[in-house]
Amino acid sequence: MSEQSLNNLEPQLWVDRYADQLFRYALIRVNKRETAEDLVQETFISGLKQKSSFRAESTEKTWLYTILKNKIIDYYRSNEKKYSGKFYDINDEHGTDRYFHHEGSRTGTWKENQQTIIFNESADNQLLSGEFYTILQNCIERLPDKWATVFRLKNIEELETKTICKELNLSSSNLWVIIHRAKLQMQECMKNNWVNEK
Amino acid sequence: MLSCDEATKLIALKKYRKIRLIDRIRLSMHLIACKYCKSFEVFNNKLEDSIEHTCSNISTSNSEITSEKKTDLKNLINKNIQK
Numbered sequence: 413m414s415e416q417s418l419n420n421l422e423p424q425l426w427v428d429r430y431a432d433q434l435f436r437y438a439l440i441r442v443n444k445r446e447t448a449e450d451l452v453q454e455t456f457i458s459g460l461k462q463k464s465s466f467r468a469e470s471t472e473k474t475w476l477y478t479i480l481k482n483k484i485i486d487y488y489r490s491n492e493k494k495y496s497g498k499f500y501d502i503n504d505e506h507g508t509d510r511y512f513h514h515e516g517s518r519t520g521t522w523k524e525n526q527q528t529i530i531f532n533e534s535a536d537n538q539l540l541s542g543e544f545y546t547i548l549q550n551c552i553e554r555l556p557d558k559w560a561t562v563f564r565l566k567n568i569e570e571l572e573t574k575t576i577c578k579e580l581n582l583s584s585s586n587l588w589v590i591i592h593r594a595k596l597q598m599q600e601c602m603k604n605n606w607v608n609e610k
Numbered sequence: 611m612l613s614c615d616e617a618t619k620l621i622a623l624k625k626y627r628k629i630r631l632i633d634r635i636r637l638s639m640h641l642i643a644c645k646y647c648k649s650f651e652v653f654n655n656k657l658e659d660s661i662e663h664t665c666s667n668i669s670t671s672n673s674e675i676t677s678e679k680k681t682d683l684k685n686l687i688n689k690n691i692q693k
Contacts, residue, residue, distance in 0.1 A: 423691055426681045429631040436673045449679055456683060460690045512615040520613025522646050529645055531652035540656065567625060567665035573626060574634050588623055599653050 421466055426456055430473060434480055440568050441484050441561050443553070451487065453482040485581075488558045495556050498598065502556050507589055511596050528603045544606060549599035559594045562587065612640045617647045621654050 432481055457477050466475055492502050511526045513519055514526035517539060552560060558580055565571045565579070612620075612633075617640045620633055629637070641648050675683075 423687050424684075426687060429682050431680060431683060432674045435675045436668075438670060441671065449675060452675065452685065453683060456687055457690060460687065474612060508618075511618075512613070519684070520615040522614050526646065527646050529649040531649045531656075536652045544656075545660055545663075548657065549664070552657075552664075563661045564668070566664055567662055570668055585680060587626075588619070590624045591626060592619045594655060595657065596650075599650060600692055602653065 421463060422549070423456070423457075423460055426459070426476070430476055433473075434451055434476065435514070438480060438484065438563050439479070442487060442557050443560055443564070447487070451483050455484050455578060458483070468595075478529070478610060488580075489605045491557045500554065500556050500559070500594075508593055508596060511600075526600070528599060530599065530602060530606075548602060549596070552596045554601065555594055559590055562591060562594075612636045614640075614644060616649050617641070617644065618650050621647070621651050625658060 419477055432457060433449055434452045438451045439445065442448050459476055462479070466472075470478075494579065495501050496503065511523060513521055513523055523538065552563075562576060565576050571579075573584060573587065576582075577587055579589075582590070612654060617637055620629055620637050623629075
């Protein structure tokens with residue numbers, strides 16, 4: 413609280429003081445090293461440009477985090493556009509219609525072309541090949557960043573659902589749909605890319 | 611009886627929210643009867659394991675900016691301070 417509360421920014425020390433922390437924060441949320449590094453760089457540049465907006469009641473660190481958070485939100489927005497109208501469209505309002513009948517007496521049952529048995533019951537405790545996990549990893553990486561972030565935030569920062577929703581600007585029902593659909597889509601991705609020979 | 615849509619939702623979300631006892635019972639009954647949802651349940655477990663594994667990698671290794679990039683950043687900042 414010493415010097416910083418006197419409205420002193422010390423940009424020449426930002427890299428040593430904050431770069432790794434900011435990088436890690438970004439990496440969890442975007443999952444690509446290059447993207448995370450770019451975001452940290454943009455944060456520092458914006459910080460220098462907006463020096464005058466720094467207020468003494470905030471610390472240098474909190475202030476830089478606020479800038480980074482906004483950069484991440486902008487990144488999500490451009491990232492979502494890429495998926496618009498495609499398989500992983502985040503704004504697709506059809507929920508799980510791709511997978512289940514949604515009309516008539518068979519409502520809620522699997523559509524014929526989606527009936528998949530990747531695993532038999534005994535596979536639950538079975539150790540799978542490295543190839544399985546490599547392909548699964550590829551399927552996860554194809555997800556829009558915001559979706560994959562949901563899974564990482566839960567695991568790494570062990571955030572409460574409420575906090576995840578707030579950070580990603582989602583309602584909880586949105587979040588449930590995203591998790592459910594993302595997992596169904598990853599199973600479909602596995603079905604198309606991995607053949608279980610056992 | 612649960613539908614497959616509801617069953618897979620319960621499976622997919624079990625790590626993220628509490629499931630009522632009644633739903634747990636309905637789910638296990640559904641899974642006895644439905645091989646497709648059973649397969650999805652196994653897939654979901656493998657997926658969660660894999661995510662956990664990736665996440666522990668992020669938190670341990672890999673979580674620092676390379677020293678070259680840091681030098682670049684420092685130079686960039688110094689250049690912009692002088693402007």
